[in-house]
Amino acid sequence: MSSILSNLRNTVIAGIVLTIVMAVVVSMASGDGFAMGHAYGAFIMRWLHVLSGVMWIGLLYYFNFVQIPNMPNIPDEQKPAIGKVIAPAALWWFRWAAMATIVTGLLLAWMSGYLVDALTLGAQNGFAVDKSLAIGIGMWMGIIMWFNVWFVIWPNQKKALGMVEVDAATKAASARTAMLFSRTNTLLSIPMLYAMISAQNLY
Numbered sequence: 001m002s003s004i005l006s007n008l009r010n011t012v013i014a015g016i017v018l019t020i021v022m023a024v025v026v027s028m029a030s031g032d033g034f035a036m037g038h039a040y041g042a043f044i045m046r047w048l049h050v051l052s053g054v055m056w057i058g059l060l061y062y063f064n065f066v067q068i069p070n071m072p073n074i075p076d077e078q079k080p081a082i083g084k085v086i087a088p089a090a091l092w093w094f095r096w097a098a099m100a101t102i103v104t105g106l107l108l109a110w111m112s113g114y115l116v117d118a119l120t121l122g123a124q125n126g127f128a129v130d131k132s133l134a135i136g137i138g139m140w141m142g143i144i145m146w147f148n149v150w151f152v153i154w155p156n157q158k159k160a161l162g163m164v165e166v167d168a169a170t171k172a173a174s175a176r177t178a179m180l181f182s183r184t185n186t187l188l189s190i191p192m193l194y195a196m197i198s199a200q201n202l203y
Contacts, residue, residue: 038111045108052100057189059094064186068179083161091157098149105142109135131203138195145185145192152181 004010067082067090074082109115114132117124118139122132158164160175 042108042111045104045111049101049104049108052097052104055093056097056101057193059090059097060182060185060189062090063094063182068182087157087161088163091154095149095154098146102142102146105139109139131199134195134203135199138192138199141188141192141195145188148181148185153178153185156181 004014067087071079071082106115109118114135117132118136121136121140125132156174156178159166160171160178162171166174
């Protein structure tokens with residue numbers, strides 16, 4: 001067991017295997033079997049969307065609830081470890097989790113037949129479908145958050161972390177810009193998650 005848990009790759013593989021075993025056991029116990037059709041494909045896409053979203057929002061909350069507030073408490077001689085090792089690795093997973101969340105979300109909406117209706121906030125139905133309006137608002141907030149990650153936070157973090165050479169004033173300004181847009185995403189994540197969950201459970 002320790003050989004599985006002491007290696008991240010082995011842990012993830014074991015998690016996938018356990019998921020497959022669980023799915024087969026539940027399917028056999030219920031007697032339904034797997035219907036490997038469109039509905040199951042959409043379910044798998046939803047699962048991947050949620051999995052990606054957990055990684056994305058989890059790292060967003062790590063940055064905003066843990067790393068940023070505690071950076072002033074770290075002695076100056078220890079800060080390079082965060083900037084050179086921890087932050088670049090976390091930002092890699094952060095931005096690619098954002099990409100995976102958006103791609104799987106758009107594919108899920110397309111597979112489920114509500115992509116256009118959601119992106120237009122239900123305009124083609126006179127904004128009368130609450131589910132389309134709710135999921136559409138959530139999707140647009142997610143798209144704005146994804147845009148912030150890739151086109152504002154990441155370019156500014158590269159300057160703030162010294163991956164791109166800039167002067168000290170630009171470095172400080174970039175760090176502040178990245179922080180403010182990260183806080184914007186934290187703010188948006190709360191109504192975004194409400195919109196997504198309400199679309200699935202209230203309408």
